[in-house]
Amino acid sequence: MHVACQTLIWGPDNDDIDYMLDVVHGLGFEGVELAQSPGRLYDGNYSRLTEELAKRELKLLGLARGSLDARMRFLGNDRRPYLYCEKCEEEELEALARGYRLALHAHAYKKVHRFEDATEILGRRKDSNLLWLPDTAHLTIVGNDPINSIREFKQRLAGVHLKDWTPIYGRLSHRYAKGFVELGTGEVRIKDTLDYLKSDSSLESLWLIYEQDHTPRTPEESLRDAAAWFENNGVPMRWPGYTRLSAGRSPKPWPPSLERSKSLESETKLLREISDAAVGDYYAFYDRSVRLLKELFDAKLVAISALGEAYDSVSHLAVWPLKTKLPLLEPRDPLLSRAIESPEIIQLDHAFASPLAQSAHDRGASKALLVPITNSYNPNHCRLMISVFTSAQDNWRLEQVNARLLARHFGRAADVNLDDFCTVAASEVALAATKERDLKGFTKRVHELILRLVQAEGCSIFLASADNSRLEPAYAPKLRWFPPYDAPGRQYYERGIPNLVTQAWERREPRVIPDISGMTDRKVAKRSEEMVEGPLSSMFVPIVDPGGDCLGVVRCANKRSGQPFSDDDIAIVDTMLQAAVPHLRLLREADARERAYAKLRHELKNPIVAILNNIENLEYEINKWQLSADLPPMRFDYLGDVKSWAELMEELTGHLRYLSRDPAALKPRAQRIGLIEIVAPVVRQLRSEFRENGLSERAVEYDSLRSLPALFLDRFMFQAVFFNLVDNAIKYNDRAHKRFVLRLSVDQSANEFVVKICDNGRGIEDGLEEAVFEEGFRGPAARALDVEGNGLGLWIVKRLVEAHGGSISLTHNHEPTEFTIRLPKRLSSRSPEVTE
Amino acid sequence: MASQKVSVLFVDDSPVKMESYPRGLDLRGMEVHVRESVDKALTEFAREDFPYQAVILDSMMPAGQLGPDPDDPECMLTGKRLYKRLREVYGRQEPVILLSNYAYQRVLEELADDPTVRVLDKGTTRPSHLHKTILDMLAPHPAAV
Numbered sequence: 012m013h014v015a016c017q018t019l020i021w022g023p024d025n026d027d028i029d030y031m032l033d034v035v036h037g038l039g040f041e042g043v044e045l046a047q048s049p050g051r052l053y054d055g056n057y058s059r060l061t062e063e064l065a066k067r068e069l070k071l072l073g074l075a076r077g078s079l080d081a082r083m084r085f086l087g088n089d090r091r092p093y094l095y096c097e098k099c100e101e102e103e104l105e106a107l108a109r110g111y112r113l114a115l116h117a118h119a120y121k122k123v124h125r126f127e128d129a130t131e132i133l134g135r136r137k138d139s140n141l142l143w144l145p146d147t148a149h150l151t152i153v154g155n156d157p158i159n160s161i162r163e164f165k166q167r168l169a170g171v172h173l174k175d176w177t178p179i180y181g182r183l184s185h186r187y188a189k190g191f192v193e194l195g196t197g198e199v200r201i202k203d204t205l206d207y208l209k210s211d212s213s214l215e216s217l218w219l220i221y222e223q224d225h226t227p228r229t230p231e232e233s234l235r236d237a238a239a240w241f242e243n244n245g246v247p248m249r250w251p252g253y254t255r256l257s258a259g260r261s262p263k264p265w266p267p268s269l270e271r272s273k274s275l276e277s278e279t280k281l282l283r284e285i286s287d288a289a290v291g292d293y294y295a296f297y298d299r300s301v302r303l304l305k306e307l308f309d310a311k312l313v314a315i316s317a318l319g320e321a322y323d324s325v326s327h328l329a330v331w332p333l334k335t336k337l338p339l340l341e342p343r344d345p346l347l348s349r350a351i352e353s354p355e356i357i358q359l360d361h362a363f364a365s366p367l368a369q370s371a372h373d374r375g376a377s378k379a380l381l382v383p384i385t386n387s388y389n390p391n392h393c394r395l396m397i398s399v400f401t402s403a404q405d406n407w408r409l410e411q412v413n414a415r416l417l418a419r420h421f422g423r424a425a426d427v428n429l430d431d432f433c434t435v436a437a438s439e440v441a442l443a444a445t446k447e448r449d450l451k452g453f454t455k456r457v458h459e460l461i462l463r464l465v466q467a468e469g470c471s472i473f474l475a476s477a478d479n480s481r482l483e484p485a486y487a488p489k490l491r492w493f494p495p496y497d498a499p500g501r502q503y504y505e506r507g508i509p510n511l512v513t514q515a516w517e518r519r520e521p522r523v524i525p526d527i528s529g530m531t532d533r534k535v536a537k538r539s540e541e542m543v544e545g546p547l548s549s550m551f552v553p554i555v556d557p558g559g560d561c562l563g564v565v566r567c568a569n570k571r572s573g574q575p576f577s578d579d580d581i582a583i584v585d586t587m588l589q590a591a592v593p594h595l596r597l598l599r600e601a602d603a604r605e606r607a608y609a610k611l612r613h614e615l616k617n618p619i620v621a622i623l624n625n626i627e628n629l630e631y632e633i634n635k636w637q638l639s640a641d642l643p644p645m646r647f648d649y650l651g652d653v654k655s656w657a658e659l660m661e662e663l664t665g666h667l668r669y670l671s672r673d674p675a676a677l678k679p680r681a682q683r684i685g686l687i688e689i690v691a692p693v694v695r696q697l698r699s700e701f702r703e704n705g706l707s708e709r710a711v712e713y714d715s716l717r718s719l720p721a722l723f724l725d726r727f728m729f730q731a732v733f734f735n736l737v738d739n740a741i742k743y744n745d746r747a748h749k750r751f752v753l754r755l756s757v758d759q760s761a762n763e764f765v766v767k768i769c770d771n772g773r774g775i776e777d778g779l780e781e782a783v784f785e786e787g788f789r790g791p792a793a794r795a796l797d798v799e800g801n802g803l804g805l806w807i808v809k810r811l812v813e814a815h816g817g818s819i820s821l822t823h824n825h826e827p828t829e830f831t832i833r834l835p836k837r838l839s840s841r842s843p844e845v846t847e
Numbered sequence: 848m849a850s851q852k853v854s855v856l857f858v859d860d861s862p863v864k865m866e867s868y869p870r871g872l873d874l875r876g877m878e879v880h881v882r883e884s885v886d887k888a889l890t891e892f893a894r895e896d897f898p899y900q901a902v903i904l905d906s907m908m909p910a911g912q913l914g915p916d917p918d919d920p921e922c923m924l925t926g927k928r929l930y931k932r933l934r935e936v937y938g939r940q941e942p943v944i945l946l947s948n949y950a951y952q953r954v955l956e957e958l959a960d961d962p963t964v965r966v967l968d969k970g971t972t973r974p975s976h977l978h979k980t981i982l983d984m985l986a987p988h989p990a991a992v
Contacts (some may be wrong), residue, residue, distance in 0.1 A: 502915060613907075616948050617864045620969045624867030627973045631874055661970055 012208070012215060012247060014241050015042030015072050015170070020230040023076055023390045024415075026051035029063065036067035036230055037843040038238045043069050044170075044220055048352070049078035049085035057085050066150040072170060072218055073114055073144075076391075078352070079106055086111070089491045093142055093169045098188070099132045107138050114144035114169040118161070118321040119152040120392070126155040126163075133164050142169035146222070148176035148191060151199045154519060158200065158207050160335065170218035175199045178557055188224040188389040190758040190768070191657070193233060194240040199729035205244055219246065224389060281307045282420045289424040293432040293579070295467070297329035300421070304399055305331040308409065311376040312400040314367065316340070317577035318393055322755035324525040326570075328395075338366035338573070342525070348380030351393045354414035357381060365399060376400035380409045384422040394578065397782030400413055429579055436464050436583050437590035444594040450602040454486035457591055461567065465550075465580040473504065473512060474554075474595070474704060475561065477603060481505045482516055482563060489568075509535050515551035515564045521585060524549045525575035550576035552584045562599075580830050598630070608667045615664045622657045626650050652699075659696045666731050669807045677814045679725035681842040686766065687716040689726060690755065693733045700741050712753040719764060721839040724819065733768075735804040736830060740770040742798050745829075754827075759836070766832040774825025783821060784809040815843040852878040854898055856890040858929070858948070859905040866905070868946075877981070880915020885911035885929060893939045899941060903983045904929050906947035906966075927957070930950065930964060942984035946972065 016035045018025075023046055025031070027601035035043050043064070045052060045237050053059040064071055079102050082094050096103050103113055117129045143164040147157040147173075175197035176190045177517045180396040181609075194201060194328035197444055208214050219235040223230075239246050256399055281303050288299045301313045313331040318324070325340040325347065340347070346357065357379045371379060384395035397417070401409060443456035454472045461470045471487035481503040484490055492502050504513050509532075515522055527547040548569055554562040565584055630650055636642060666678050691714050701708045712802060740753045749771055758765040770835065773792055775783060782788050787802040812819045816835045823829035855877050861867045862883045869879035879900070881889050885908055891899070906926035910916065913928050926945045933939050943964045958964050965980055 455982060612949055616970060617861065621864055621867050624871055624974050628867060628871045631871070631975075665970065689933055 012244055013041045013070075013218045014039075014238075014246060015044055015218050015220045016040040016237075017075065017172070018048055018219055018754055019046035019075070019390065020223040020226065020233060023047055023149070023385075024051070028052055028060070030229070030496070032063055032067050032069060034234060036069055036811075038223075038231075038234050040234075041068075041249055042072045042077060042220075044072045044219060046075045046222075049081050051072070052085070052773045055085060057087060057089070060410075061089075067251075072220065073112075079103065083109070083111055084798060088683055093144070095144070099136055099141065104807040107136075107140050110140065112140045112142060112169070114142045115151075116144045117146060117149055117155075118391075119149045122321060125153045126150060126160040129160075130163070133167065139167075141167070142170065143167045144169040146172035146174055147199050147201050147204050148172075148174035148197075152178075156200075157204045161207070165211065165214060168214070169206070170220050172220045172222050173205065174222055175201050178555070178559060179196060187199040188386075191226065191821070192237050193226075193228075193347050194221070203343060209245065224391070225387075235600075242369055255361060260660060277307055280415070282417070283667075285421060285424045285438065289427040290431045291428070292379055293428060293464075293583070294329075296425075298333060301329040301331040301333070304397065307412070308380070308399045308401055310399045310401050311374045312371045314396075314398045316347070316398065318347070318351075318396060319523060319525075320392065322348075322393075324523050324575045324577070326525075327572075328572040328574075328577065328579075336573070337370055339525070340365070340367060344380065346379070347396050350396065351383050354380065354382045354418060356363045356409050371398075371400035374400070375402050377402055378409060379412065382414050382418050382421070384418050384425060387422060387426045395422070397421065403808065408734060422496070429582060432464075433583055433586035436587045438588045439464075440590040440594075445589070449454075450485065450595075453591075453594060453598055457587065458486045460587060461565065461584055465576065465583055466571045467550075467567040467569060467576075467580075468571060472563065473516075473566070473567045474563035474599060476503070479506075483513060485563065502645070505626045509648070511535065511549065511551050512564050512566055515553045516561050519553045519555050519559070519561045521552045521581040522550070523576045523578070523581065524551075548575040550580055552588060553590060553693070554588045554595065556596070562595055583787060596626045596684070605671050606672060612664050612667050616661070617659045619657055619664065623654065625659065626654045626657065655695065655698050659699065660790045662693075662696050662730065662734060664725055666734075666807065668788070669728070669731060669775055669811060670803065677728075677810055677845050679728055679814050681723040681725050681815075681838075683721045683723055684726055685715065685716070685721045686724075686757075689724070689729045690716060690737075691732050693730055693737055696734065697737055697741065700738060703740050704744060705746060706741060706744060710751045711755070712751045715756050716766075719757050719759070719766075722764070722834065722840045723840075723842045724815060724838065725811075727842075728814065732808050732811050732832070736768050736806045739804065740768070740772055740828075741793075742800070743772040743774075744770070745772050762836050763817075764836065764838070766834070767829055768832070769823070769827035770823065771827055774828045775821060777824055781820045781822070784819070852876060853900050853981065853985065854878045854880070855893055855901045855903060856888070856899040857881045857903045858883075858885075858886060858908075859903075859988055860908040863903075864896075865905070865946075868974055872978055872981075873973070875978045877978065885909065885913055886923060888929060889932070890935050892939065897937075897939060898943075900985060901942045902930075902933065902939075902946070903944045903946060903977070915983050930947075942981065944977070944980060944984075 014256040018035070021027075021031050025047060028047070032043065045331045049055050053063070060071070074085070074096045077085070079094060079096070083106060084657050086092060090112060092109045093112040095116050096113045097116070097118070099113075099115070103568050106113060114133060115129055117123045117126055123132065125131050133141065144160050145157065145168075147505050150157045150160050161168070173194065176199050177192050177197040180192060187506045205219075208217060208219070218634065219241070223233050226233045227439070230590060234833040242248050284303050285300055286446060288296050297315050301315055304310065304313045310331065312335070314337060315328045317326045317328055319342065323342045325342060325344060330337050340581050344365050344367060345777050346363060346368050349357065350353070359372050359379055361378055363369075368379065380399045382397040383393040383505055384397065386392050386394040399409070419826070428610065439460050443460065444453060445454050457634070458470050458472055461467065469489045470492050472485045473487070474483040474485040475481070476483055484502065504510060506513060508519065511522065511524065525548055527549045550567040552565045554564065556562060565588060567576065567580070567584065570580070638645070671677070694708050694711050694713070698708050737753065740748055744751045751771070752832060753768070756767045756769070758767070776791060779790055788806070789800065789802040792798070793800060809819055812832055815838065817833050819830060819832045821829070822831040855872060857869050857879050859881070860883055866881075869881055872879050882891060885976050888904070888911055891897075904926040907923050908925040910925050910928070913932070916924070916928065919925075926947070926961050930943050930945065933943065941962060941987065945964065945966045946969050947966060948969055958966060963984070965984065967977065967980065
């Protein structure tokens with residue numbers, strides 16, 4: 012096996028080829044795949060390149076950058092190096108016919124995106140010159156298994172890009188390259204892939220290529236580590252030790268294109284002001300930038316436009332004059348397409364079939380400077396286009412500006428701005444998570460934030476069901492269901508039924524549709540609409556957690572600017588969703604638990620109600636019988652006993668609702684009631700517990716409660732409060748040593764009513780005064796005596812008392828054990844929820 | 848004057864589980880007609896000769912012909928929707944009792960000012976209480992005397 016290196020790690024604009032080849036050679040790589048366009052390779056001199064390669068004993072594997080035509084012209088008659096290709100259409104077929112070797116490269120966010128795209132082309136075209144160049148990281152990003160993908164077309168491999176990646180930094184066209192990491196440190200199965208390749212004898216002469224799009228380390232450091240990884244994993248490098256760099260020269264300053272030959276004061280000022288505006292509001296940054304560009308160039312029209320990840324959409328982020336309504340552009344607008352490779356000045360004329368050129372021409376412009384801005388993290392992609400249109404007399408300004416310098420500075424500033432805005436957006440989500448404790452409240456807040464931050468008219472949030480079989484609306488106020496989803500009780504998106512929401516979920520891929528009404532598959536489009544007016548630009552962003560699970564999808568409809576959503580919008584929403592994922596997970600589990608409790612309560616309550624009702628009906632009938640037949644009363648109150656047990660069950664199922672985290676479950680439904688009317692039924696309900704423990708309910712003294720006025724209390728909540736306190740007194744009684752006593756007494760001050768609950772039981776250890784009220788706390792006595800319980804009773808008691816504006820504390824640990832409840836005096840005149 | 852039995856329409860999708868209510872009302876001298884779905888209740892609502900003096904509705908039932916409600920996907924408020932339909936579409940003003948498992952807060956709040964409807968929690972409502980509530984609601988309102 013042979014190991015080669017790709018030169019993208021030095022950036023596509025770098026033209027210090029000598030230095031790159033020195034490093035590649037010096038670190039023991041045998042071959043090189045060049046990622047700079049032919050114009051940068053010794054000024055397009057292929058003979059010179061072959062000489063330099065030969066000096067260093069390096070094999071040229073392929074050319075990755077530049078138009079197909081330019082690369083073929085560069086190679087001349089040499090058909091050995093392969094040419095990257097993203098598709099296999101007319102141009103590529105012509106190259107194949109001319110004998111050039113093409114390497115189909117599955118590359119996330121490019122035309123050959125998933126292995127299935129490559130399968131389709133490789134299966135259809137059997138040309139021996141059409142080769143397969145898989146990349147382990149890209150395959151992993153889009154959900155393909157690298158080994159299976161390599162195995163299927165192993166006879167047609169041009170090589171294998173061994174690359175590692177972690178999803179921590181995101182999956183978007185902007186950011187995915189941030190996730191490329193040194194070999195062996197990410198989540199791609201590169202070691203398994205290498206082992207598979209080594210095990211197959213038919214692949215012993217295969218080329219393994221190390222490529223890195225973006226790394227925070229220096230290229231040399233990254234390559235040195237890669238070389239070490241190959242050696243450590245049984246692929247010897249050409250010179251063991253991989254330290255023999257060609258000596259005698261240091262690299263040129265990089266990037267050389269930034270060296271200014273001439274300076275323009277106003278240009279420097281522009282760059283400084285753009286940098287200053289970078290940290291701040293996303294929309295303000297672009298508005299300010301077009302204003303500054305207008306001033307620099309004295310332009311008639313300035314536009315900054317975002318280009319989709321496969322150049323399949325164009326969205327104007329800002330236009331000067333502000334509020335100018337520019338026409339929507341087709342994905343392959345001829346003016347922009349022409350400029351995507353490098354900055355250029357274009358003469359406008361009527362024949363230029365671009366609505367943008369036409370708009371500028373109508374404003375009196377005669378020339379345009381188009382500056383493509385690549386993404387710092389993904390230099391393969393032209394992310395933004397600056398279009399400046401001027402009149403004839405201002406041409407000199409266009410000529411004087413160093414467009415490459417502008418592109419580089421503006422690109423950096425735009426990246427900083429987006430990162431900053433995303434950070435703010437994620438912080439807002441985190442803040443919302445601290446305020447909202449239930450799923451519906453949180454998703455509503457996230458929904459509001461998305462609408463505001465990407466300036467969308469509509470938004471729906473869907474979450475996957477527990478069994479992952481469908482997407483259910485978590486917050487979707489403007490949702491319009493279409494067949495087959497509008498059947499009663501069936502308002503969800505089922506896995507496998509094609510629409511853009513489920514596609515984003517199943518593929519875990521974000522997507523922008525510039526105009527959904529223009530989709531040819533009307534059935535799919537219709538199922539994917541949001542109820543908003545206009546051209547229906549739509550955006551679908553999956554909610555993917557760092558482990559790769561897709562929790563759901565966010566769909567947005569129509570930007571308020573009337574422009575399509577851009578990749579930046581996807582990045583903003585994705586960052587927000589990544590911040591939301593941990594909270595969504597927790598809240599979804601809590602929501603499922605609450606639903607389960609509610610269902611359990613419902614299931615238990617109906618039979619209990621039926622028992623209680625039937626007891627009452629039976630009592631009614633027996634009374635009639637006994638009266639009519641003059642029968643003696645029964646020897647024991649059987650029905651009273653059954654009723655008591657049923658009432659106990661009814662009370663306990665009612666307590667389940669207080670386990671809820673939903674604040675609404677703890678909102679008191681107060682009625683004016685005396686405490687005696689609450690405590691008496693509790694003592695009756697616990698009659699069987701008293702008997703079970705050899706105690707008598709007559710040991711409970713609560714007559715003093717009569718001295719309190721009636722209070723506005725939720726009867727059920729306070730029944731639960733006293734139920735738990737009395738039940739604890741029973742469980743922890745000390746009957747073996749003394750007669751059981753439980754005394755409820757009352758007192759009142761100017762501001763509060765005080766109820767003390769004292770028993771002479773085993774007591775509570777010192778130091779646990781606060782802990783006994785914590786959720787799930789079980790004291791040493793509970794564990795030692797094996798007393799039944801789950802540690803939730805006093806936690807519930809505390810929450811219920813506090814829901815009434817009161818407090819409870821353990822005021823004496825032993826002899827007596829004393830709990831004190833303090834209730835505000837205002838409860839004698841109004842409900843707890845009514846404030847001053 | 849011979850006293851005529853009070854005729855009650857009782858709508859619950861689990862009539863067997865909840866038959867203790869009609870049974871208890873029957874014991875206490877009322878004539879109870881049970882319907883086990885929204886659709887069957889709507890058929891009764893549409894009768895020209897509406898023969899019921901009171902209507903008891905379960906709060907939580909499958910929505911049937913009422914169709915899905917985006918604000919109530921779990922059909923917690925079907926009883927309330929049915930009650931509204933009785934009043935607004937069929938123009939019936941007979942007393943209505945909504946029986947709920949949770950004494951659903953929203954139902955209580957929205958209907959608190961309507962004297963022709965009561966919301967009762969099944970957990971605390973025994974047949975005798977239900978019987979008494981119907982009689983109270985049927986009794987002439989003091990203001991009307």
